[in-house]
Structure formats: structure tokens, C-alpha cells
Amino acid sequence: MTFDTTQRRSSIIVGALILIAYAVLFSGTLEALIIMLIELISGVAVIGIAVIMFPILKTYNEKLDLGYIIIKIIEGGLMIIAGIMFLSQNTLLLEIRDWIYVSHAYIFILGALIFYYLLYQSKLIPRFISVWGVIAVIMLLVGNLLEIMGFSLAMLIFLFLPIMLNEVFLAIWLIAKGFNEDVFTSGFVKTEKH
Numbered sequence: 001m002t003f004d005t006t007q008r009r010s011s012i013i014v015g016a017l018i019l020i021a022y023a024v025l026f027s028g029t030l031e032a033l034i035i036m037l038i039e040l041i042s043g044v045a046v047i048g049i050a051v052i053m054f055p056i057l058k059t060y061n062e063k064l065d066l067g068y069i070i071i072k073i074i075e076g077g078l079m080i081i082a083g084i085m086f087l088s089q090n091t092l093l094l095e096i097r098d099w100i101y102v103s104h105a106y107i108f109i110l111g112a113l114i115f116y117y118l119l120y121q122s123k124l125i126p127r128f129i130s131v132w133g134v135i136a137v138i139m140l141l142v143g144n145l146l147e148i149m150g151f152s153l154a155m156l157i158f159l160f161l162p163i164m165l166n167e168v169f170l171a172i173w174l175i176a177k178g179f180n181e182d183v184f185t186s187g188f189v190k191t192e193k194h
């Protein structure tokens with residue numbers, strides 16, 4: 001496989017989808033319909049990232065990559081469902097939506113750990129970004145567990161901020177620099193097992 005515009009286009013799309021997925025974090029003050037649309041778009045973006053990355057990452061660990069895409073489809077699907085539920089005035093549906101977001105965090109954590117491991121293994125991006133991502137995901141897990149134990153969100157923001165910064169940095173990196181071309185051109189890409 002040689003590096004071509006397909007891989008470059010994929011890196012730009014994945015970077016843009018990461019930024020779109022994060023748009024939902026900044027939608028809290030918008031009207032319900034706009035929030036719902038942003039959550040729907042964010043859910044589709046999460047699924048899109050996994051679909052685009054699947055053929056690239058499967059040569060490094062096909063089973064783990066398959067697990068990653070399944071986790072991201074579940075995560076994106078939950079985001080879409082939660083977005084639709086946001087329009088409901090039904091108390092039960094709004095409580096279910098809250099539960100979806102609690103469970104979503106742990107699904108995101110599992111998917112992100114797999115994603116950053118595969119990126120580290122593949123060398124598609126500089127390894128410091130992958131290591132930063134793994135550390136940030138672990139910090140997010142600790143923050144979520146402490147929040148469940150009653151710690152205030154304001155006290156825990158330093159545990160949540162690193163993953164947001166990492167993913168925005170990764171998105172900008174992918175848009176500006178793309179994947180490591182050497183992985184595709186120097187034979188580092190593993191051949192698929194037949």
C-alpha cells in the first residue's frame with residue numbers, strides 16, 4: 001500500500017470529525033432543537049471516525065480494531081438516541097437520557113484506550129500524542145469515578161481537561177500534518193493475513 005491522497009483525505013476527515021464530535025460539549029446554552037441536532041451530528045461523527053479508521057488500523061490488530069468500531073457504533077448510537085430524547089418533556093425519558101450520558105463516558109473511555117493503543121502501535125501519528133491520549137483517558141476514568149463518589153465537577157476539571165485538549169490537538173494534527181507518510185511508503189504497514 002502506498003501513501004496517497006486517500007490516506008491524506010482520511011486524516012483530514014477524521015480530524016474534522018473529532019472537532020465536530022466535540023462541538024456537543026459547547027452546546028449547553030443553545031435551544032433544545034439545536035442541541036439535539038448537534039448531538040445527532042456528534043453521534044454520526046463518532047461513528048464516522050471509526051468507519052474511516054477501520055481499514056487503516058485493521059492491519060495492525062484486526063480483532064482489536066473490530067472491537068473499536070463496535071464500541072464506537074454503540075457510543076455514537078447512544079449519542080443519537082440521547083439527542084432525540086432531549087426534545088422530550090417526559091421525565092422518564094430525560095432520566096434515561098442522563099443514564100445514557102453516564103454510561104457513554106465509560107464506553108468512550110474503552111473506545112479511546114483501544115484507539116490510542118492502535119495509533120501507538122501503528123505509528124500513524126507521533127507516539128507522544130498516543131501516550132498523552134492514554135494518560136488523559138486514565139485521568140478521565142479517575143475523574144468519572146471520583147464524580148460518582150460525590151466530588152464536585154469543579155474540583156475534577158483538571159482530570160477532564162487533558163482528554164479534551166488531546167483530542168483537539170489530535171484533530172488539528174491530522175488536519176494539518178496527516179498520518180505519518182513513512183508508515184505507508186516504507187513498508188511499515190503490515191500486510192493483511194489471508
